Amino acid sequence: MTYRTVKQFADATSPEALFTGQWQSRPSVLDDLKTYLDDRWSEGCTNAWKLWEDIVPLGYKGSYQRVRAYLHDKRTSPRPVTARPPSPRAVAGLILRHPETLTESEQLQLKTVRTHCPELDALTRHVRSFAVMLTERRGERLPEWLDAVRQDDLPGLHTLAAGIDRDRDAVIAGLTLPWSSGAVAM
Incomplete structure:
Protein backbone atom coordinates (compact mmCIF):
# COMPACT_ATOMS: atom_id res chain seq x y z
CA MET A 1 0.00 0.00 0.00
CA THR A 2 1.40 3.37 -0.96
CA TYR A 3 1.48 6.50 1.16
CA ARG A 4 -1.12 8.06 -1.16
CA THR A 5 -3.60 5.18 -0.60
CA VAL A 6 -3.12 5.30 3.18
CA LYS A 7 -3.59 9.08 3.18
CA GLN A 8 -6.75 8.73 1.03
CA PHE A 9 -8.23 6.31 3.58
CA ALA A 10 -7.22 8.50 6.49
CA ASP A 11 -8.62 11.69 4.97
CA ALA A 12 -11.95 10.21 3.87
CA THR A 13 -14.92 11.88 5.59
CA SER A 14 -17.36 9.18 4.52
CA PRO A 15 -17.28 5.77 2.83
CA GLU A 16 -18.51 7.40 -0.38
CA ALA A 17 -15.41 9.59 -0.43
CA LEU A 18 -13.33 6.45 -1.00
CA PHE A 19 -15.16 5.69 -4.23
CA THR A 20 -13.47 8.22 -6.44
CA GLY A 21 -11.53 7.57 -9.54
CA GLN A 22 -11.85 6.79 -13.20
CA TRP A 23 -14.78 4.35 -12.93
CA GLN A 24 -17.22 6.46 -10.92
CA SER A 25 -18.04 9.05 -13.58
CA ARG A 26 -18.01 6.61 -16.46
CA PRO A 27 -21.22 6.73 -18.55
CA SER A 28 -23.58 3.78 -18.30
CA VAL A 29 -25.71 2.26 -21.06
CA LEU A 30 -28.61 2.91 -18.69
CA ASP A 31 -28.02 6.68 -18.36
CA ASP A 32 -30.44 7.71 -21.14
CA LEU A 33 -33.25 5.62 -19.62
CA LYS A 34 -32.83 6.44 -15.93
CA THR A 35 -35.43 9.22 -16.09
CA TYR A 36 -37.91 6.80 -17.68
CA LEU A 37 -37.16 4.17 -15.02
CA ASP A 38 -37.49 6.74 -12.22
CA ASP A 39 -40.86 7.87 -13.58
CA ARG A 40 -42.16 4.30 -13.89
CA TRP A 41 -40.89 3.57 -10.35
CA SER A 42 -42.77 6.63 -9.06
CA GLU A 43 -45.93 5.38 -10.81
CA GLY A 44 -45.65 2.18 -8.76
CA CYS A 45 -43.98 -0.22 -11.20
CA THR A 46 -41.21 -1.77 -9.07
CA ASN A 47 -40.70 -5.04 -10.95
CA ALA A 48 -37.18 -5.00 -12.42
CA TRP A 49 -38.00 -7.64 -15.05
CA LYS A 50 -41.07 -5.73 -16.25
CA LEU A 51 -39.08 -2.48 -16.42
CA TRP A 52 -36.28 -4.24 -18.33
CA GLU A 53 -38.87 -5.57 -20.80
CA ASP A 54 -40.25 -2.02 -21.17
CA ILE A 55 -36.90 -0.41 -22.02
CA VAL A 56 -35.56 -3.02 -24.45
CA PRO A 57 -37.92 -1.78 -27.23
CA LEU A 58 -36.75 1.76 -26.39
CA GLY A 59 -33.23 0.81 -27.48
CA TYR A 60 -31.66 -0.49 -24.27
CA LYS A 61 -28.90 -2.99 -25.12
CA GLY A 62 -27.74 -3.70 -21.57
CA SER A 63 -28.51 -6.60 -19.29
CA TYR A 64 -31.38 -7.23 -16.92
CA GLN A 65 -28.84 -7.39 -14.07
CA ARG A 66 -27.80 -3.77 -14.66
CA VAL A 67 -31.46 -2.65 -14.43
CA ARG A 68 -31.89 -4.75 -11.29
CA ALA A 69 -28.75 -3.23 -9.72
CA TYR A 70 -29.97 0.29 -10.51
CA LEU A 71 -33.36 -0.42 -8.89
CA HIS A 72 -31.73 -2.10 -5.88
CA ASP A 73 -30.68 1.31 -4.56
CA LYS A 74 -34.28 2.51 -4.78
CA ARG A 75 -35.53 -0.56 -2.93
CA THR A 76 -33.07 -0.23 -0.08
CA SER A 77 -33.21 3.54 0.36
CA PRO A 78 -35.58 4.75 3.05
CA ARG A 79 -38.86 5.94 1.59
CA PRO A 80 -40.90 8.74 3.06
CA VAL A 81 -43.92 7.47 4.92
CA THR A 82 -47.09 8.53 3.16
CA ALA A 83 -50.69 7.77 3.90
CA ARG A 84 -52.50 5.46 1.53
CA PRO A 85 -55.02 7.30 -0.60
CA PRO A 86 -58.63 6.43 0.19
CA SER A 87 -60.41 3.95 -2.04
Missing part, protein backbone atom coordinates in the same frame (compact mmCIF):
# COMPACT_ATOMS: atom_id res chain seq x y z
CA PRO A 88 -62.91 5.21 -4.63
CA ARG A 89 -65.70 3.71 -2.53
CA ALA A 90 -64.52 5.60 0.56
CA VAL A 91 -64.31 8.88 -1.39
CA ALA A 92 -67.81 8.35 -2.78
CA GLY A 93 -69.06 7.76 0.75
CA LEU A 94 -67.47 10.98 1.96
CA ILE A 95 -68.97 12.97 -0.92
CA LEU A 96 -72.47 11.51 -0.57
CA ARG A 97 -72.81 11.86 3.19
CA HIS A 98 -74.19 15.01 4.78
CA PRO A 99 -71.19 17.24 5.61
CA GLU A 100 -72.30 17.62 9.24
CA THR A 101 -72.13 13.85 9.79
CA LEU A 102 -68.45 13.62 8.82
CA THR A 103 -65.92 13.31 11.62
CA GLU A 104 -63.05 15.79 11.77
CA SER A 105 -60.73 13.14 10.32
CA GLU A 106 -63.14 12.42 7.45
CA GLN A 107 -63.53 16.14 6.73
CA LEU A 108 -59.75 16.49 6.55
CA GLN A 109 -59.51 13.44 4.29
CA LEU A 110 -62.17 14.83 1.93
CA LYS A 111 -60.52 18.25 1.94
CA THR A 112 -57.21 16.64 0.95
CA VAL A 113 -58.86 14.66 -1.86
CA ARG A 114 -60.65 17.75 -3.14
CA THR A 115 -57.43 19.78 -3.05
CA HIS A 116 -55.54 17.17 -5.08
CA CYS A 117 -58.29 16.47 -7.62
CA PRO A 118 -60.20 19.39 -9.18
CA GLU A 119 -62.69 16.99 -10.80
CA LEU A 120 -63.67 15.52 -7.41
CA ASP A 121 -63.89 19.03 -5.99
CA ALA A 122 -66.34 20.03 -8.73
CA LEU A 123 -68.27 16.78 -8.32
CA THR A 124 -68.57 17.36 -4.55
CA ARG A 125 -69.90 20.88 -5.12
CA HIS A 126 -72.53 19.63 -7.60
CA VAL A 127 -73.62 16.70 -5.42
CA ARG A 128 -73.96 18.89 -2.36
CA SER A 129 -75.86 21.64 -4.16
CA PHE A 130 -78.23 19.02 -5.59
CA ALA A 131 -78.75 17.60 -2.08
CA VAL A 132 -79.64 21.06 -0.76
CA MET A 133 -82.04 21.54 -3.68
CA LEU A 134 -83.63 18.18 -2.85
CA THR A 135 -83.92 18.56 0.93
CA GLU A 136 -85.07 22.18 0.83
CA ARG A 137 -87.49 21.56 -2.08
CA ARG A 138 -85.87 24.20 -4.30
CA GLY A 139 -86.75 22.75 -7.72
CA GLU A 140 -86.67 26.19 -9.31
CA ARG A 141 -82.86 26.03 -9.02
CA LEU A 142 -82.63 22.97 -11.28
CA PRO A 143 -81.98 24.84 -14.59
CA GLU A 144 -79.15 26.80 -12.97
CA TRP A 145 -77.73 23.54 -11.49
CA LEU A 146 -77.85 21.85 -14.90
CA ASP A 147 -75.99 24.78 -16.49
CA ALA A 148 -73.31 24.62 -13.78
CA VAL A 149 -72.89 20.85 -14.33
CA ARG A 150 -72.45 21.30 -18.08
CA GLN A 151 -69.67 23.85 -17.52
CA ASP A 152 -67.41 21.26 -15.82
CA ASP A 153 -65.67 18.39 -17.59
CA LEU A 154 -67.55 15.62 -15.76
CA PRO A 155 -68.97 13.20 -18.37
CA GLY A 156 -70.86 11.15 -15.77
CA LEU A 157 -72.76 14.20 -14.60
CA HIS A 158 -73.36 15.29 -18.20
CA THR A 159 -75.16 11.98 -18.74
CA LEU A 160 -77.23 12.56 -15.60
CA ALA A 161 -78.03 16.12 -16.74
CA ALA A 162 -79.18 14.84 -20.16
CA GLY A 163 -81.48 12.33 -18.46
CA ILE A 164 -82.92 15.00 -16.17
CA ASP A 165 -83.47 17.29 -19.16
CA ARG A 166 -85.68 14.65 -20.82
CA ASP A 167 -88.07 14.84 -17.84
CA ARG A 168 -87.26 18.34 -16.63
CA ASP A 169 -90.83 19.32 -15.66
CA ALA A 170 -91.36 16.12 -13.69
CA VAL A 171 -88.03 16.47 -11.90
CA ILE A 172 -88.72 20.10 -11.02
CA ALA A 173 -92.13 19.06 -9.67
CA GLY A 174 -90.53 16.28 -7.66
CA LEU A 175 -87.99 18.69 -6.21
CA THR A 176 -90.62 21.34 -5.44
CA LEU A 177 -93.98 19.85 -4.51
CA PRO A 178 -94.57 18.52 -0.98
CA TRP A 179 -96.39 15.30 -2.00
CA SER A 180 -95.41 12.16 -3.84
CA SER A 181 -97.18 9.13 -5.23
CA GLY A 182 -95.39 7.07 -2.57
CA ALA A 183 -95.42 3.29 -2.67
CA VAL A 184 -98.15 1.87 -4.84
CA ALA A 185 -99.75 -1.41 -3.77
CA MET A 186 -101.26 -3.71 -6.34
